[in-house]
Amino acid sequence: MQTPYNPPQKLASLSRRRKSPISLTPLIDVVFILLVFFMLASSFMDWRSLSLDTSAAGEPAPSDKMPFVVQIGADSLRLNGESMSPEQLIEQARSRPKGQPVSLQPLADTPVQAVVVVMDALNEAWVQPLRLVEDPQWQPTVVDDGRGDQ
Known part of the structure; x- marks a missing residue:
């Protein structure tokens, strides 16, 4: 006589194997490695530097050259008091005497x-040296934050 087929025992043994816990540690390791890789391989900002002379150590010796002072307003550019576009400013800056600093005010x-x-526009046009000067009419404003400390 043939032994009867007994499927409930096999299903019970399969269900016991499926209930074993799944470890998430390898998945977390892979995600962490990918995160570190993309953080190191990505560049979110384009870092550039601009050369700028801000030294106030003494006044430069007077020269016979015409000063090259660019006054920068919120929506205007002036070269020695004359209003002009950024393209005209770059053209004038390129034609100035060699070594004469461009003073930005x-x-x-x-x-x-x-x-x-x-x-940035002057730097891209290879206009050097740049110097930052203060507006003589600018007066700093004191902001009262209400704390009373000075």
């Missing part, structure tokens, strides 16, 4: 971004 309440845009 942000006017009062000019956003820093406007100054950086002009500096």
Whole structure:
């Protein structure tokens, strides 16, 4: 006589194997390695540097050259008092005498971004040296934060 087929025992043994816990440690390791890889391989910002002379050590010797002062406003550019476009400014800066510094003078309440845009445009046109000068009419404002400390 043939032994009867007994499927419930096999299903019970299969269900015991399926209930074993799944370890997430290898998955976490792989995700961490991918995270570190993409953090090191990615570049989110384009870092560039601009050469800028901000030294106030003494006044330069007077020269016979015409000063090259670029006044930067929130929405205007002036070269020695004459209003001009950024393209005209770059053309004038390239035709100045060799070695004459370009003095950048942000006017009062000019956003820093406007100054950086002009500096970047001059730097891309290989206009050097750049010097930052203060607007003589600018007066710093004292902000009272209500704390009473000075």
